[in-house]
Amino acid sequence: MATILIAYSTVDGQTRRICERLGQLLEARAHAVTLVQLTDDRVIDAGPFDKVIIGASVRYGKHRRHVHRFIAENSHKLDGKPNVLFTVNLVARKPEKSTPETNPYLRKLLEELAWRPTHAAVFAGRLDYALYGFWDRQIIRLIMKLTGGPTALDAKVEYTEWEQVEALAERISAL
Numbered sequence: 001m002a003t004i005l006i007a008y009s010t011v012d013g014q015t016r017r018i019c020e021r022l023g024q025l026l027e028a029r030a031h032a033v034t035l036v037q038l039t040d041d042r043v044i045d046a047g048p049f050d051k052v053i054i055g056a057s058v059r060y061g062k063h064r065r066h067v068h069r070f071i072a073e074n075s076h077k078l079d080g081k082p083n084v085l086f087t088v089n090l091v092a093r094k095p096e097k098s099t100p101e102t103n104p105y106l107r108k109l110l111e112e113l114a115w116r117p118t119h120a121a122v123f124a125g126r127l128d129y130a131l132y133g134f135w136d137r138q139i140i141r142l143i144m145k146l147t148g149g150p151t152a153l154d155a156k157v158e159y160t161e162w163e164q165v166e167a168l169a170e171r172i173s174a175l
C-alpha cells in the first residue's frame with residue numbers, strides 16, 4: 001500500500017475526471033489517494049507522499065503557471081520518489097501527437113521545467129463547445145476546421161481513451 005498524491009490542473013473538468021478515475025483504480029488496489037486541485041494560491045507539499053501524479057490540461061498552447069510552480073517548489077522531493085506527469089489536450093487525439101515523445105505541449109513543458117518525471121503520459125481531452133465562451137468557441141472551432149475536427153456547435157466529443165487511463169493506473173501501482 002502506498003500513499004499517492006494526485007495533483008491536477010483543469011479548467012473544464014476533463015483532467016479532474018481522469019484523475020478521479022485514476023484515484024478510484026488506485027484505491028481499488030488498496031492505495032491511499034489524496035486528490036488535490038492545483039490553483040494559483042494553493043501551496044501543496046508533495047513531501048509526505050510515497051508517489052505523486054501530476055495531471056494538467058492545455059489551453060492556448062500552455063499548461064497553467066501553477067503547474068510550473070508546483071513542480072518547481074517540489075522538484076527535489078519529487079526526485080526522491082516515483083512520479084508521473086501527464087498532459088491533456090486535443091492535439092493528442094491525433095495518433096502521431098499522442099505520445100510523450102511526439103506531443104508538442106508535453107515536450108515544451110519538459111523543456112521549460114528542466115525536470116524529468118519518472119514517467120510521462122499524454123491523454124486526448126474533450127471537446128464541448130457548449131462549455132466555451134463566445135471567443136473561445138470561435139477560436140477552437142477554427143482550429144478544429146483547420147485540423148479536420150468537429151465544427152458543429154452542439155458537438156461533444158470525448159477523445160480520452162479510458163483503457164490508457166487504466167494502463168497508467170496499473171503502471172503507477174507497480175512503480
Ligand SMILES: Cc1cc2nc3c(=O)[nH]c(=O)nc-3n(C[C@H](O)[C@H](O)[C@H](O)COP(=O)(O)O)c2cc1C
Pocket residue numbers: 009010011012013014015016057058059060061062088089090091092124125126127132136140
Ligand atoms: C480555450 C481553449 C483553448 C484550448 N487550447 C488548446 C491548445 O492550444 N491545444 C490543444 O491541443 N488543446 C487545446 N484545448 C483543448 C483542451 O486541452 C481540452 O478541451 C481538454 O480536455 C481540457 O481539459 P480540462 O477540461 O481539464 O481543462 C483548448 C480548449 C479550450 C477551451
